[in-house]
Amino acid sequence: MNNRSNLILEDVAAFLSKTPPFNSLGDEELRMVAANLSVEFYPKGKVILRQNDQPGASLRIIKKGGVRISMVSPQESDEIVIDYRDEGDSFGFLSLVSGDPIRANFTAVDDTICYLLGRDVFIKLIESHPAFTEYFLKSHISRYIIQTSRELQERNMFQSGSDRLLFTTRVDDLAIRDVISAREEMPIHKAAKIMSERRISSLLVRGAGNKTVGIITDRDLRNKVVAAGLSVESPVKNIMTSELITVDSKDYCFEIVLRMIRHNIHHIVVLRDGNIAGVVTNHDLMMLQGTSPLSLTKEIENQRRLEGLVPVSKKINNIVGLMLKEGARASNIIRVITEINDRLVRKALELAEQRFGQPPVPWLWIVYGSEGRKEQTFKTDQDNAIIYADPADEAQAEACREYFGLFSEFMRDSLIMLGFPACPADNMASNPKWRQPLGTWEKYFASWIDKPVPEALLNSVTFFDFRPLYGDYSLAEMLRDSLNNLLKDKKVFLGHMANLAIHNSPPIGFFNDFVVEKGGEHKNQLNLKVKGLAPLTDMIRLFALEKRIGKTTTKGRIEALKGIHSIVEEYGDDIEHAFEILMLIRIDHQYAQIIRGQKPDNFIDPTRLSNLEKRSVKESFHLITKIHRMIIELYKAFIW
DSSP states (O other): OOHHHHHHHHHHHHHHTTSTTGGGSOHHHHHHHHHTEEEEEEOTTOEEEOTTOOOOSEEEEEEESOEEEEEEOTTOOSEEEEEEEOTTOEEOHHHHHHOOOOOSEEEESSSEEEEEEEHHHHHHHHHHOHHHHHHHIIIIIIIIIHHHHHHHHTTTSOTTOGGGHHHHOBGGGSOOBOOOEEETTSBHHHHHHHHHHHTOSEEEEEOGGGOEEEEEEHHHIIIIIITTTOOTTSBGGGTOBOSOOEEETTSBHHHHHHHHHHHTOSEEEEEETTEEEEEEEHHHHHHHHSSOHHHHHHHHHHOOSGGGHHHHHTTHHHHHHHHHHTTOOHHHHHHHHHHHHHHHHHHHHHHHHHHHOSOSSOEEEEEOHHHHTTOOOSSOOOOEEEEEOOOSSHHHHHHHHHHHHHHHHHHHHHHHHTTOOOOTTOOSTTSGGGEEEHHHHHHHHHHHHHSOOHHHHHHHHHHTTOEEEEEOTHHHHHHHHHHHHHHTTOHHHHHHHHHHHTSSOOSBOTTSOBOOOOSSTTTTOEEHIIIIIHHHHHHHHHHHHHTTOOOOSHHHHHHHHTTTOHHHHHHHHHHHHHHHHHHHHHHHHHHHHHHTTOOOOSEEOGGGSOHHHHHHHHHHHHHHHHHHHHHHHHTTTTOO
């Protein structure tokens, strides 16, 4: 053997000495294994091993690159990614030992180099080294392949009950009621007769040119005719709802739930290819699912006392658990959480308004922070404020101060009762600073933009994500318009926001490993919110302020920025994917803590993540780092 061959063997042995479980071997055994290895190269995208192919003849050890592991269930054509293997990992063990067909697809995700160890040598190592057996059993059988294969085979059997149908059934698969309509001039009593004879609870209303102009429901007949004493000879146009709330037939049924919750309705118009195809009712969903988030919101609406809302609020976590179990996307989970929490808070505000009477001037309850972005996971700290119309005189101003002071303190205590902790920074309406007339709020925003000192920047990050929740929404529109006008040509302020956006560097070290806390309560953990999610929301907020986009959700901002912001145009889908991954891991982590009776936090232990999760998190962190560099380039005159 020449010197070059010796050097190559030494290099291979050195690599194996750092790779489990080969690192348990002695020097002579390492050199023996190295001498029996061959090398193969696989270009990116190459399927190395294919599901259901004949058993492999070698164990493959990844020298460079990476491999994606995926499976196709017997019932589905979609390929499900179940794991990744990185440098130093191996694959092909199960088929090699059992002689069974390949159980998954193994595909190179980058240009990949593998060492191949033949079956005979590998079996000798297994038989003579218990550490080998233990390692491969733990990392290749119980943890991944057998468990995942079983889950995929059972995926369509609905063993978790009818609840999952809400998240897996498309609207088109639901029994959509036929379109029954009435002319807008038809007397109410005739429309009621049609509804009774057809045993339906709604009628679409058609106007000039046979155009659909509204909908009437059995609730309209009760509330607008019977209760109000309206003549049944009046035309149906007098009681119809003009704004049609619609859902596309290709959407999943939970989209219907979201719209019903948001608009407090029980009927949804279904569109197919842009045309009205029928109507779905709350009852249809109940028949499909058995139970629903709608039943929870109905409980909320039926409460007449604040104390009655407390047990209802505790049921929200059950819905989150269901959605996690059924593999719902993070964005869908937080949308459901937001809609139900919004309804809970609005009911509390409604009860508060009944308690304190009519306010002196038009007013609005706003929320901001994660609540303003509709990105709450579980019940986070209160982030709220009050905007009210500018008082006409000092007497009215004093009346406002007194009324909203008592009102906001009552709301603070009520929300604590409902499981929303008080904000440690006191960013709540109960703080006099954050219940002010519209003119004062406009002055706040102007001062923060003109003088971007640290406190002003912190306030901007928090309050510029505001959205209206209850009251006169026109006040929010006026404040948003004022903000967008103030932002025009404010490069210095945006430069300061850019500095803030790149402040939190992702926790990835030089060798692509996670940088974790070195000591304290969260030793060996990383803060997924501060180091992962916050940088994503910060950079998207920066871009939205640049383009004066009025949307507050991160996903909504990304969609609005595509086509008008170069970075989001190129990386928007990647940012959205990273946000989904990090948010889902966070929700799953927090839900597990709640089940164990612990207070949810954002600190995760990277060693508890699967290879798939680790790779996804690392890719998300690398994406953040890349966009940070682009922000630095864009704002280099202001970055320090």
